[in-house]
Amino acid sequence: MNPTAPLTTKTNPLLADKPLVIAGPCSAETEAQVLDTCQRLAATGRVNMLRAGIWKPRTKPGLFEGIGTKGLPWLVRARELTGLPVAVEVATAKHVEDCLAFDVDVLWLGARTTVNPFSVQEVAAALRGVDRPVLIKNPLNPDVELWTGAVERLRQVGTGPLGLIHRGFSSYGQTEFRNAPMWHLPIEMKRRFPELPILCDPSHIAGRRELLHGIAQQAADLDFDGLMIEAHQDPDAAWSDAAQQVTPERLAELLAGIVWRRETTDQPDYLSALAQLRERINHLDDEILQLISKRMGVAEQIGRYKKDNSITILQPGRWQEIVDRGVRKGAKLGLSEGFIHRFLDAIHLESIQHQDRVMNE
Secondary structure, X not given: OOOOOOOOOOOOHHHOOOOEEEEEOOEOOOHHHHHHHHHHHHHHOOOOEEEOEOOOOOOOOOOOOOOOHHHHXXXXXXXXXXXXXXXXXXXXXXXXXXXXXXXXXXXXXXXXXXXXXXXXXXXXXXXXXXXXXXXXXXXXXXXXXXXHHHHHHHHHHOOOOEEEEEOOEOOXXXXXXXXXXXXXXXXXXXXXXXXXXXXXXXXXXXXXHHHHHHHHHHHHHOOOOXXXXXXXXXXXXXXXXXXXXXXXXXXXXHHHOOOOOOOOOOOHHHHHHHHHXXXXXXXXXXXXXXXXXXXXXXXXXXXHHHHHOOOOOOOHHHHHHHHHHHHHHHHHOOOOHHHHHHHHHHHHHHHHHHHHHHHOO
C-alpha cells in the first residue's frame, strides 16, 4: 500500500486513492486515548481516515455504551493534529445533528441500524439535503434487500456520496468467525451498485486479531476498495471488543503485508488467455444448466409416481442419503463441504417446487 496524502474536509474522503483505510479505536474512551491512538495511526502513513465509536449499541444493558457527544471534540482535535478526516457511527437523528454540529467528515450506519428500516429512515430524514458522505454497513442478518433498502432510502433524501461496508453476518452456533463473511452477499451488492465503493470491516468479521490479515487479504483479492479496521493504543485494556483490536504499529505491519491487485490490465497475452478461459466457463455453465434441467425432469417423474400413490414429497431419509453421497463425492473432486451443502440445498428446493407443481396439477 502506498501512503496517501492527508485529506481535508474540502475533498470527498470516499474518493481517496485505493485502498481507503479507516482506522481507530472501537470506542472513544478518554481524550488521551483517542489522541494518542489517532496520532500513532497517522504516523504510520497508511491510514486515510480516523474512526472512533461515540455511541455503542450493545446487546445487553450494563455494558459500555459509548462516551457520548462529549467525545466528538476529541475527534475534532485528532483531525486538527493529524490532518486526517474523521468518521463516526450514527443511529438516530440526534446523533446526526451532533455530528454535523462538530463537522464530522463521514458518517456511517451500523449493522444494528441498517437492519431496522425505521431507524434508517430517521437517519435519512436528518440527512435530507446534507452533502455529507455516508457509509452503510450490512444488516446483522444476511438480507441483501435490507441492505439495498438502506441505500435507496439515503439516495431518496439526497445526501452526499454513499459507500458500503461489509462487516459479516450473525449466524447461529459457534463458527471460526465472530460474524460469518458470506462473501457472496457483498459481491451481490457490488453487482447491484457498481458505482459505490465498498469497504471490508475485518475486525467485526474476525472477532480475533489473529484472523484480521487473512480476511483483509481476501477482501483485497475480491476488489474491495479498502478497509475499516479497529486499532487501540492498548488493545487488551480496551473498554469494548478488546480481542479484535490491534495497536497502530501492528496495524501498519498488517497493512504492509496485504497485496492490493488491479481489476484488469491491457496486456494482450493476459486478455487473450482470459477470454479463452471465460469462453470455456460459459460452455461448462451451459452444460451444467442442461444437466440440472434434465434432473428436474426426472424429479417431476418421481412427483407423478408419488402423486399416484399418495406419497409425500419430502423424504428425509432419501435427502440425507443424497447429501452424504454428495459430500463424499465432492471431497474426492476437490469441492468444499460447505459448497456441496449450499449447492444441494438449492437443487433440493427447486426439485420440491417442481414436484409440488405436479402434485397440484
